[in-house]
Amino acid sequence: MDESAGRHPLDAIDERQCERLIAAALESGGDYTDLFFEYRNGGDYSLEDGKVKSVGRGVVLGLGVRVLRGDATGYAYTESLHEEAMLQAARTAGQIARSGASPGPMALSGIELPDFYPVKESVLEHSGAEKIELLRRADRAARAVDARVVRVEVYLAEGVRDVLVVNSSGVMARDHQPMVRFMVSAVVESDGKRQSGRSGGAARRGMEQFVVPGQSPEEHGREAARLAVAMLDARDAPAGPMPVVLGPGESGILLHEAVGHGLEADFNRKKTSNYTDQIGQQVASELCTVVDDGTLPNARGSINVDDEGNPGRRNVLIENGRLSAYMQDRISSRHFKTSASGNGRRESFHHEPLPRMTNTLMMAGNDDPEDIIRSVKRGVYAKNFSGGQVNISNGDFVFSLTESYLIEDGKLTAPLKGVNLIGNGPEVLRKVAMVGSDFQLSGGTWTCGKDGQSVPVGIGTPTVKISEITVGGTQKS
Amino acid sequence: MSQPNVKRKTPLMPDTAACQRVAEEMMSYAIAAGADGAEVLLREGAELEVKVRLGETELVKEAGSRGLGLRVIKNSRVANTHSSDFDPAAMKILAAETVKLAELAEPDEFAALPERSEMARNFPDLGLWDDKVALFDVQMALDWAQAAESAARGFDKRITNSDGATFGRVMGASAFVSSAGFSGSSRGTYASGVVRPICDDAEGKKRNGYWWTGNRLAHLIENAESIGIEAARRTVAKLGPRKLATQDCPVIFPPETAKQLVGKLAGLASGGAIWRKSSYFAEREGTQVAAPSITLIDDPLIPGASGSRAFDGEGVATRPNAIVEAGILKTFLCDTYSARKLGRTSTGSAGRGIGGGAYVTTSNLILRPGTMSPEQIAELDGAFFVTELMGFGFNAVTGDFSQGAGGFWIEKGEKVFPVSEVTISVNFDDLWKRIDAVGCDLDTRTSVHSPTLRVSSMTIAGT
Numbered sequence: 001m002d003e004s005a006g007r008h009p010l011d012a013i014d015e016r017q018c019e020r021l022i023a024a025a026l027e028s029g030g031d032y033t034d035l036f037f038e039y040r041n042g043g044d045y046s047l048e049d050g051k052v053k054s055v056g057r058g059v060v061l062g063l064g065v066r067v068l069r070g071d072a073t074g075y076a077y078t079e080s081l082h083e084e085a086m087l088q089a090a091r092t093a094g095q096i097a098r099s100g101a102s103p104g105p106m107a108l109s110g111i112e113l114p115d116f117y118p119v120k121e122s123v124l125e126h127s128g129a130e131k132i133e134l135l136r137r138a139d140r141a142a143r144a145v146d147a148r149v150v151r152v153e154v155y156l157a158e159g160v161r162d163v164l165v166v167n168s169s170g171v172m173a174r175d176h177q178p179m180v181r182f183m184v185s186a187v188v189e190s191d192g193k194r195q196s197g198r199s200g201g202a203a204r205r206g207m208e209q210f211v212v213p214g215q216s217p218e219e220h221g222r223e224a225a226r227l228a229v230a231m232l233d234a235r236d237a238p239a240g241p242m243p244v245v246l247g248p249g250e251s252g253i254l255l256h257e258a259v260g261h262g263l264e265a266d267f268n269r270k271k272t273s274n275y276t277d278q279i280g281q282q283v284a285s286e287l288c289t290v291v292d293d294g295t296l297p298n299a300r301g302s303i304n305v306d307d308e309g310n311p312g313r314r315n316v317l318i319e320n321g322r323l324s325a326y327m328q329d330r331i332s333s334r335h336f337k338t339s340a341s342g343n344g345r346r347e348s349f350h351h352e353p354l355p356r357m358t359n360t361l362m363m364a365g366n367d368d369p370e371d372i373i374r375s376v377k378r379g380v381y382a383k384n385f386s387g388g389q390v391n392i393s394n395g396d397f398v399f400s401l402t403e404s405y406l407i408e409d410g411k412l413t414a415p416l417k418g419v420n421l422i423g424n425g426p427e428v429l430r431k432v433a434m435v436g437s438d439f440q441l442s443g444g445t446w447t448c449g450k451d452g453q454s455v456p457v458g459i460g461t462p463t464v465k466i467s468e469i470t471v472g473g474t475q476k477s
Numbered sequence: 478m479s480q481p482n483v484k485r486k487t488p489l490m491p492d493t494a495a496c497q498r499v500a501e502e503m504m505s506y507a508i509a510a511g512a513d514g515a516e517v518l519l520r521e522g523a524e525l526e527v528k529v530r531l532g533e534t535e536l537v538k539e540a541g542s543r544g545l546g547l548r549v550i551k552n553s554r555v556a557n558t559h560s561s562d563f564d565p566a567a568m569k570i571l572a573a574e575t576v577k578l579a580e581l582a583e584p585d586e587f588a589a590l591p592e593r594s595e596m597a598r599n600f601p602d603l604g605l606w607d608d609k610v611a612l613f614d615v616q617m618a619l620d621w622a623q624a625a626e627s628a629a630r631g632f633d634k635r636i637t638n639s640d641g642a643t644f645g646r647v648m649g650a651s652a653f654v655s656s657a658g659f660s661g662s663s664r665g666t667y668a669s670g671v672v673r674p675i676c677d678d679a680e681g682k683k684r685n686g687y688w689w690t691g692n693r694l695a696h697l698i699e700n701a702e703s704i705g706i707e708a709a710r711r712t713v714a715k716l717g718p719r720k721l722a723t724q725d726c727p728v729i730f731p732p733e734t735a736k737q738l739v740g741k742l743a744g745l746a747s748g749g750a751i752w753r754k755s756s757y758f759a760e761r762e763g764t765q766v767a768a769p770s771i772t773l774i775d776d777p778l779i780p781g782a783s784g785s786r787a788f789d790g791e792g793v794a795t796r797p798n799a800i801v802e803a804g805i806l807k808t809f810l811c812d813t814y815s816a817r818k819l820g821r822t823s824t825g826s827a828g829r830g831i832g833g834g835a836y837v838t839t840s841n842l843i844l845r846p847g848t849m850s851p852e853q854i855a856e857l858d859g860a861f862f863v864t865e866l867m868g869f870g871f872n873a874v875t876g877d878f879s880q881g882a883g884g885f886w887i888e889k890g891e892k893v894f895p896v897s898e899v900t901i902s903v904n905f906d907d908l909w910k911r912i913d914a915v916g917c918d919l920d921t922r923t924s925v926h927s928p929t930l931r932v933s934s935m936t937i938a939g940t
Binding site: 048073153195387397400473 | 578
């Protein structure tokens with residue numbers, strides 16, 4: 001487990017070996033193959049009730065082999081990097097093709113990649129004691145907020161994911177993907193009532209993450225406790241359609257779910273997305289420009305290279321309301337006769353790549369955020385979300401709010417209990433009435449799930465007013 | 478199912494004895510490295526998954542995988558590590574590093590292994606393995622998926638597209654060894670198939686639906702055609718949905734959505750959530766938490782069931798536990814840690830993954846069925862029949878519950894139109910106390926078995 005004790009496991013993979021594996025993968029007649037070597041090294045620390053409760057460490061190493069024949073995928077993987085095991089995986093993946101001649105030899109060449117996530121001080125190289133002190137600082141800060149804080153949990157996960165992607169087009173790309181994730185949760189108790197609050201952050205950084213404004217252990221500790229305390233006075237949320245103001249940053253989850261998934265190219269290639277065949281059409285209010293950007297410095301969803309060997313990119317998906325592009329992986333980009341967009345991602349070497357989001361953003365508009373709130377007579381201000389879900393085929397979505405406020409006569413009044421927003425992605429984007437000038441990237445710990453695969457993503461928005469969304473509370477007006 | 482074409486090509490079968498040997502070897506290295514106590518979980522498995530879409534093969538995935546997890550206790554300090562390297566030299570290094578890692582943790586008086594007397598001694602054959610499922614091969618899986626999708630597409634002209642049909646099979650062996658006096662292993666199979674048809678609806682919207690089958694045993698995997706037809710029937714039924722007016726009304730949950738509610742109810746009784754005060758069930762033991770018609774049992778000993786197991790994630794002997802009996806909360810489910818936190822003993826409810834220590838989990842959750850047929854339960858004029866739930870709107874601390882829902886509106890006992898884009902809300906405590914009908918139609922495909930449930934009143938937020 002000690003990296004310094006020997007060579008990096010991926011250093012043992014050489015070009016000749018890759019060429020042999022590619023030849024084996026294509027020997028049954030597949031028309032493309034890629035090899036995905038992955039080495040993950042991570043650890044975690046948890047503190048509960050003021051005590052470091054457990055410490056963990058894990059290493060994962062393996063190879064995934066994919067063979068394509070037309071749009072069909074053959075896939076196999078192995079945890080052993082012995083040549084025999086790798087050759088067997090290559091041949092198993094190759095069984096998708098049953099006949100045909102194997103292509104001639106090709107030359108592999110490494111590609112130069114930018115570095116969107118330089119790390120100053122790798123978390124893994126710091127002592128456990130230093131990391132444990134981060135947990136304690138958050139714990140102390142949370143408890144100092146209010147005497148009613150009865151429980152605090154703090155969790156820190158550190159990890160690096162090294163990938164080497166080699167494909168039969170001759171590309172050989174290697175990337176080192178760091179991630180640090182920090183979470184605090186607090187429970188408060190008052191007059192027999194209990195509430196909980198959470199705050200967390202994640203980024204492709206090292207120890208310097210904890211001096212980024214908003215990301216210090218103290219700030220997360222205080223925020224978790226503040227949220228829990230605020231919720232003690234929360235009221236039942238209203239029920240029915242009404243204007244909703246989405247706060248900056250975290251509301252990006254709505255964009256991710258309601259719009260982003262529908263713009264993944266596989267759903268459009270298969271004509272199962274509600275955005276199928278709509279490139280060039282007006283699909284949102286003119287105020288909306290939506291971008292998927294894998295190049296944001298140190299952001300959770302950024303990638304120097306995707307898991308098919310294509311460099312990470314900034315892609316404009318919707319420009320002034322008009323649909324301009326889908327997010328592509330290799331299979332879909334061939335279908336659409338367009339270039340790869342750097343969105344072919346996978347959870348691990350156990351999984352085949354799919355078109356996935358990186359950091360999905362709505363760009364800033366011209367409205368003053370204060371004016372946006374002032375424009376609402378009665379509605380809901382959405383600040384924090386626990387998650388969301390969308391039906392890709394028709395765009396129907398549900399979002400769960402963990403922090404929201406009633407807006408009455410242009411002012412935020414009572415905090416509301418946990419409530420859902422429900423609606424339809426394309427319809428909501430047409431109902432975007434105002435867009436603030438206050439764009440914020442969420443620093444949160446967002447993870448996106450699709451077909452059982454989880455990948456880290458980023459989200460961001462300015463303050464946005466939606467003229468009407470159904471709010472799923474219990475108070476009928 | 479229709480005579481699968483099982484080829485007698487022998488796949489690499491998981492070997493329980495070999496797993497147990499390696500796990501015991503890992504244990505000896507951990508003790509030699511200075512651990513006071515240790516637990517080793519080792520898993521070896523193989524998966525096969527195929528997907529067919531519009532009659533064409535889209536994915537064939539086949540691979541074997543393995544991993545081991547090590548938990549070490551040294552001076553009441555805990556560390557967890559995992560690795561997929563079974564080389565003895567690598568295992569020795571892992572043992573030494575894990576023991577060293579434990580020094581970073583603080584002494585936790587509650588961290589301990591189970592008592593020797595709690596460990597499982599009998600290993601009843603729970604019928605979790607079927608050679609026929611283990612021998613399902615790529616061709617058989619493709620045939621099932623082809624037949625199922627084709628049946629769905631042929632059922633109704635309004636099925637205009639497909640998100641494909643998937644058939645998969647997993648088999649695996651696992652071994653668990655504890656220095657508290659346990660060494661055991663088990664193996665299991667499971668196969669499942671799903672079909673996802675799509676229809677075009679008004680305004681360019683699409684409606685999708687699905688239906689599926691799954692079981693550990695080959696003869697209980699349902700016929701591909703019948704699954705395809707049921708998927709198609711359910712999908713076309715969603716065409717032309719309406720929203721509902723915001724109102725209070727009775728809500729009916731058929732088994733596919735009822736089981737989501739049952740899973741949440743059991744989660745509230747998890748010992749881990751109780752000592753963390755993150756469940757509103759804390760301090761509610763012995764009190765009414767549901768209508769008298771509700772009895773919820775966690776039963777790990779049902780032969781052939783997907784969640785069955787003879788020993789838990791710490792080696793403790795498993796047993797059925799009544800969580801709710803006639804609406805009264807009878808017990809919390811505990812692993813060793815939460816049991817010690819709460820001053821009681823383990824209920825044999827520990828789960829464990831390769832990546833970490835034990836946690837409280839359920840095995841097979843059974844909501845005891847009633848006597849009413851689903852038709853009798855729907856004998857209402859004005860009720861919402863919920864076939865889909867969406868979103869994460871549940872707060873276990875307060876019981877606030879608000880979820881997106883889709884389904885059908887019921888008048889005079891009949892489904893009169895499909896419904897989409899509404900939310901249903903009620904406090905979860907009230908939801909369970911308001912159950913006024915429990916069906917006889919238990920669905921046993923997954924590890925949560927539930928019949929149809931009816932709640933006398935919930936708030937619908939719509940137009």
